[in-house]
Amino acid sequence: MLATLKTLNLALAFFIELAMLVAIGYWGFQLKQGLFLRILAGIGLPVLVAVAWGVFLSPKAVVPLAEPFKAIAKLLLFGLAAYLLYLAGSTRWSLIFTIAVLVNTVLLYLWRQ
Template sequence: MMAVLLALAFLLEPAMLVAAGWWGFSLDAGLAVRLAAGLGAPLLITVVWGIFCSPKASVPLAAPAKTAIQAACFVTGGLLLALAGRPVPGILLVVLWAANTTLLRLAGDPA
């Protein structure tokens, strides 16, 4: 069961980045703005994730703080996907992350 939960966690992370990129590339703006937003939003989330949430994070946090940063990243990804006209997948992304994270914690995964 733990392997399935960890695999889902692994798959949800790039899905969050794709959601942020989808928002940027779907903006009703010029090509330069769409490129900046479509590449910049996932890059910003990736930087935050790498600094605070990755296994080799440069700023190690206690589990509750790390979970809060992860939640902020996933809620941002879900919100951006909703703003791109895909509210159901946006909500599903956040709900799947929350459920998976809860099950991982109950199964004994500390981070």
């Protein structure tokens, strides 16, 4: 049973990472600026975050960050995504995302995943 919960928690972590990119892109497309800036923010910023995640924070990172810097960087990126959802007017989704991140992060560290 516990092994199944741990596997589900790892899957949740992956979906939270994807949701972070979607949230950042959503904010970009909700900007009240011109089309070029919306496209740049809606596509460019998530791509930039995904590249940074892959280089520094992924399990097979090219330049892995040591703890606590890795945890701080993840907290900042997840916090940014939640804040951008809030700014885009999606308060409920921002709260749901934040709760999911907190629960997932606590379980990841408790279970040393």
